Amino acid sequence: xxTTAPTTVPAGTGRGPALLAVDGLTVRFRLRDxxxxxxxxxxxxxxxxxxxxxxxxxxxxxxxxxxxxxxxLPRNATVTGRARLxxxxxxxxxxxxxxxxxxxxxxxxxxxxxxxQSPATALTPVRTGRRLLEExxxxxxxxxxxxxxxxxxxxxxxxxxPVDLDRYPHELSGGMAQxxxxxxxxxxxxxxxxxxxxxxxxxxxxxxxxxxxxxxRCDTGAAVLLITHDLAAARRVADTVAVMYASxxxxxxxxPDLFDHPGHPYTAGLLDALPDRAFTPVPGHPPMxxxxxAGCAFTPRCPRTTDACHTTPRLAADGGGRLACHHPLxxxxxx
Amino acid sequence: MTxxxxxxxxxxxxxxxxxxxLAAHQITVHFGRQRVLDxxxxxxxxxxxxxxxxxxxxxxxTLARVLALLHAPDSGRVALDGxxxxxxxxxxxxxxxxRVAILFQSPRAAxxxxxxxxxxxxxxxxxxGTPTAETTARTAELADLVGLTSDLLTRRxxxxxxxxxxxxxxxxxxxxxxxxxxxDEATAMLDASTQAHxxxxxxxxxRRHSAGVLLITHDPALLARxxxxxxxxxxAAVDPPARPPxx
Amino acid sequence: xxxxxxxxxxxRPSRRPSALLRGGRxxxxxxxxxxxxxxVACLLAPLLWPLDQSAVDLVRTRLAPxxxxxAGTDDLGRDVALRSLYGLRVSLLVGAVAAxxxxxxxxLVGAVAGTVGGRVDRALMRVVDTIAALPHLLLGIFIVAxxxxxxxxxxxSIALTHWLSTARIVRSELLSLRSRPFIDAAISGGASxxxxxxxxxxxxxxxxxxxxxxxxxxxxxxxxxALSFLGxxxxxxxxxxxxxxxxxxxxxxxxxxxxxxxxGLALVTVTLALAALTGRWRDRLDPxxxxxxxx
Numbered sequence: 001x002x003t004t005a006p007t008t009v010p011a012g013t014g015r016g017p018a019l020l021a022v023d024g025l026t027v028r029f030r031l032r033d034x035x036x037x038x039x040x041x042x043x044x045x046x047x048x049x050x051x052x053x054x055x056x057x058x059x060x061x062x063x064x065x066x067x068x069x070x071x072x073l074p075r076n077a078t079v080t081g082r083a084r085l086x087x088x089x090x091x092x093x094x095x096x097x098x099x100x101x102x103x104x105x106x107x108x109x110x111x112x113x114x115x116x117q118s119p120a121t122a123l124t125p126v127r128t129g130r131r132l133l134e135e136x137x138x139x140x141x142x143x144x145x146x147x148x149x150x151x152x153x154x155x156x157x158x159x160x161x162p163v164d165l166d167r168y169p170h171e172l173s174g175g176m177a178q179x180x181x182x183x184x185x186x187x188x189x190x191x192x193x194x195x196x197x198x199x200x201x202x203x204x205x206x207x208x209x210x211x212x213x214x215x216x217r218c219d220t221g222a223a224v225l226l227i228t229h230d231l232a233a234a235r236r237v238a239d240t241v242a243v244m245y246a247s248x249x250x251x252x253x254x255x256p257d258l259f260d261h262p263g264h265p266y267t268a269g270l271l272d273a274l275p276d277r278a279f280t281p282v283p284g285h286p287p288m289x290x291x292x293x294a295g296c297a298f299t300p301r302c303p304r305t306t307d308a309c310h311t312t313p314r315l316a317a318d319g320g321g322r323l324a325c326h327h328p329l330x331x332x333x334x335x
Numbered sequence: 336m337t338x339x340x341x342x343x344x345x346x347x348x349x350x351x352x353x354x355x356x357l358a359a360h361q362i363t364v365h366f367g368r369q370r371v372l373d374x375x376x377x378x379x380x381x382x383x384x385x386x387x388x389x390x391x392x393x394x395x396x397t398l399a400r401v402l403a404l405l406h407a408p409d410s411g412r413v414a415l416d417g418x419x420x421x422x423x424x425x426x427x428x429x430x431x432x433x434r435v436a437i438l439f440q441s442p443r444a445a446x447x448x449x450x451x452x453x454x455x456x457x458x459x460x461x462x463x464g465t466p467t468a469e470t471t472a473r474t475a476e477l478a479d480l481v482g483l484t485s486d487l488l489t490r491r492x493x494x495x496x497x498x499x500x501x502x503x504x505x506x507x508x509x510x511x512x513x514x515x516x517x518x519d520e521a522t523a524m525l526d527a528s529t530q531a532h533x534x535x536x537x538x539x540x541x542r543r544h545s546a547g548v549l550l551i552t553h554d555p556a557l558l559a560r561x562x563x564x565x566x567x568x569x570x571a572a573v574d575p576p577a578r579p580p581x582x
Numbered sequence: 583x584x585x586x587x588x589x590x591x592x593x594r595p596s597r598r599p600s601a602l603l604r605g606g607r608x609x610x611x612x613x614x615x616x617x618x619x620x621x622v623a624c625l626l627a628p629l630l631w632p633l634d635q636s637a638v639d640l641v642r643t644r645l646a647p648x649x650x651x652x653a654g655t656d657d658l659g660r661d662v663a664l665r666s667l668y669g670l671r672v673s674l675l676v677g678a679v680a681a682x683x684x685x686x687x688x689x690l691v692g693a694v695a696g697t698v699g700g701r702v703d704r705a706l707m708r709v710v711d712t713i714a715a716l717p718h719l720l721l722g723i724f725i726v727a728x729x730x731x732x733x734x735x736x737x738x739s740i741a742l743t744h745w746l747s748t749a750r751i752v753r754s755e756l757l758s759l760r761s762r763p764f765i766d767a768a769i770s771g772g773a774s775x776x777x778x779x780x781x782x783x784x785x786x787x788x789x790x791x792x793x794x795x796x797x798x799x800x801x802x803x804x805x806x807x808a809l810s811f812l813g814x815x816x817x818x819x820x821x822x823x824x825x826x827x828x829x830x831x832x833x834x835x836x837x838x839x840x841x842x843x844x845x846g847l848a849l850v851t852v853t854l855a856l857a858a859l860t861g862r863w864r865d866r867l868d869p870x871x872x873x874x875x876x877x
Binding site: 400403404424425429432433435436437439441445446447448449459463504508 | 762764766767769770772773777781785786
């Protein structure tokens with residue numbers, strides 16, 4: 001079920017205030033003898049009803065983004081920049097500046113739901129699905145009586161049979177566990193959902209089911225940030241796709257545009273690697289995040305490199321999207 | 336292309352028809368009370384890529400482990416070039432062991448965290464008593480084959496990305512120049528570029544050694560692109576547990 | 583977090599105990615300092631202190647702490663501070679040796695159970711469970727009672743009652759490692775059972791085993807103390823913390839608290855320091871903490 005992607009452009013153009021406005025987000029990890037540049041100067045806006053997919057190779061920093069927004073980074077991380085969350089009801093809050101107490105009480109679970117990567121390990125093994133759901137609902141203000149009904153309703157939403165609700169997590173199949181984890185994230189009805197590789201290890205039908213759940217959530221007004229390495233998944237459900245490479249967003253545009261007319265040579269290379277396209281890899285390796293080259297990090301692997309590429313290209317508006325490249329591919333031109 | 340019948344209820348003696356390659360005959364496996372595989376036949380001929388498809392829990396990975404001689408089936412047997420293989424795990428004769436290799440889904444789980452990438456690749460060579468000089472040369476050759484640069488080889492698994500680690504695991508799997516490679520969702524966790532790279536290395540190797548490849552994947556595009564034929568495993572009757580049952 | 587940035591290889595936190603001091607947590611440094619001072623003092627006591635710890639002086643009994651006798655004297659006029667050092671020395675030695683012996687026994691039993699598996703595993707674990715069901719001080723007393731009171735008897739008593747947890751740790755580590763795909767990968771590469779055991783299983787178990795041994799030392803010291811206190815441990819002329827506390831009881835009634843409190847405090851301080859250090863080491867071995875430290 002691919003809904004028509006809105007024609008509105010990703011960052012900062014119209015459509016009222018963004019639900020999530022990330023501005024200049026930078027995350028560094030200090031190591032004993034190196035600094036990991038996990039996220040660099042990342043900006044993006046996410047509006048209600050929008051599903052934004054962040055795609056990229058493993059180790060490009062995309063997962064760190066999700067953890068930074070939830071304040072779940074380890075102690076040796078330094079985060080700068082802003083990430084303002086504007087819930088429809090309530091005061092806007094800067095997720096980076098606000099303290100752990102506020103995040104724990106007001107944000108995680110309530111304002112931002114997290115669909116975890118491996119549901120089998122994310123679920124408490126000693127509670128049945130029903131108890132997990134009811135506890136979550138009660139923690140978010142449902143009275144006891146209402147929680148029981150609401151639990152069944154949320155479960156039905158994600159396609160869980162009431163009988164399966166009375167099983168313990170280890171008695172559930174991978175797919176059912178994923179549905180339960182999703183139900184738990186959806187139960188408090190958060191306006192923003194973060195899904196961090198929610199489909200790893202699931203088979204196609206389950207992948208599609210999980211993705212469709214997220215899509216349906218968007219269609220009822222929530223915003224979803226989907227982090228994935230799976231381009232097919234992004235293509236199926238995302239309104240806009242942001243491509244991350246070596247800690248930076250290099251391209252961000254509406255899904256059909258990105259898949260049909262990539263502007264960044266890296267995006268083009270990634271698309272060419274798909275089995276239903278050229279099936280040829282991008283040559284070379286991504287750089288280590290501890291040792292990023294000066295200028296455009298894709299330079300060593302890029303066929304279009306010139307001297308200009310030694311300065312970092314700015315992520316600038318480009319034909320309905322955003323692009324950070326000195327020598328973009330023009331639509332229709334060969335890569 | 337072979338004419339093997341890959342029907343679970345097919346004739347038990349199909350080895351007679353296809354003498355070369357790796358074959359599973361009437362494999363049945365139970366985990367506890369649950370029957371994961373029920374009299375399954377599968378044959379991989381030299382040079383072909385057999386795509387294996389089936390819903391979650393239909394026993395694809397178990398079948399791969401049986402074929403890799405890592406799991407003893409409750410009944411049925413595995414045959415290499417028509418000769419049944421006696422024993423599993425440690426009891427497989429070295430001459431047979433080195434002819435079948437397996438590549439797992441998670442390179443991280445499949446790598447000893449204590450070993451450097453170079454030691455990881457060299458492990459099968461050392462295990463079979465290859466002389467040191469030859470091991471060193473072969474390791475370099477394998478690393479080159481999968482596109483790992485020498486600065487990566489001194490790192491340990493936690494210091495490289497999933498993609499780089501899977502390349503090392505592929506190099507390790509090819510160390511003995513096996514003539515059968517079983518890829519169990521080997522690219523499911525990888526980005527498109529690394530997946531294409533792994534596929535390119537495997538196809539190239541396959542062509543040069545006329546090796547048979549088993550390709551387990553959920554991705555229809557990958558099957559369409561890579562597999563020379565596709566076998567369906569019927570789904571299990573019951574929805575299986577999320578985690579494999581512990582013994 | 584699977585998507586975290588690859589870190590350079592050399593930043594991997596060392597699993598060696600020596601690495602604990604780097605990164606300087608005040609508590610850890612303090613514990614290490616206390617332990618170092620205690621060990622050095624125990625070893626060098628005969629050189630540093632001109633007094634004879636066993637010299638009986640029936641004139642100067644139960645003297646309160648003074649510059650001459652820092653912790654006073656006991657009911658036989660022996661210097662309590664000095665005797666505490668000698669006591670600690672014996673206790674630590676007994677504790678360390680007993681812990682080592684227990685580790686060897688437990689390690690072997692656990693390794694056999696964990697690698698052979700099946701019926702052997704079930705039989706060995708049944709034995710472990712049976713022994714564990716007995717109160718271990720009682721069992722310890724029974725063992726000393728069967729032997730002549732001596733250093734060896736005390737060590738045997740401790741070792742034979744403390745190997746159970748080590749056996750369980752080693753067995754469960756081996757069982758969980760055995761089902762990891764990297765073991766399958768090694769077998770698939772042609773590794774023999776012996777090779778898998780020595781190259782892939784034991785190297786993962788040894789740090790845990792070393793940790794279990796050090797965690798056991800304080801237990802062993804306390805066990806020795808308890809036996810000696812009950813008069814079943816070391817011969818009374820040997821200064822051991824347990825003997826001293828036991829002897830000191832008699833002086834307590836006359837107000838000479840130092841004869842039992844000082845050795846007691848020495849024991850508590852040293853075992854706390856030891857526990858603090860090993861606790862930190864255990865944290866380092868915890869995979870979750872390690873993942874965080876690796877970032």
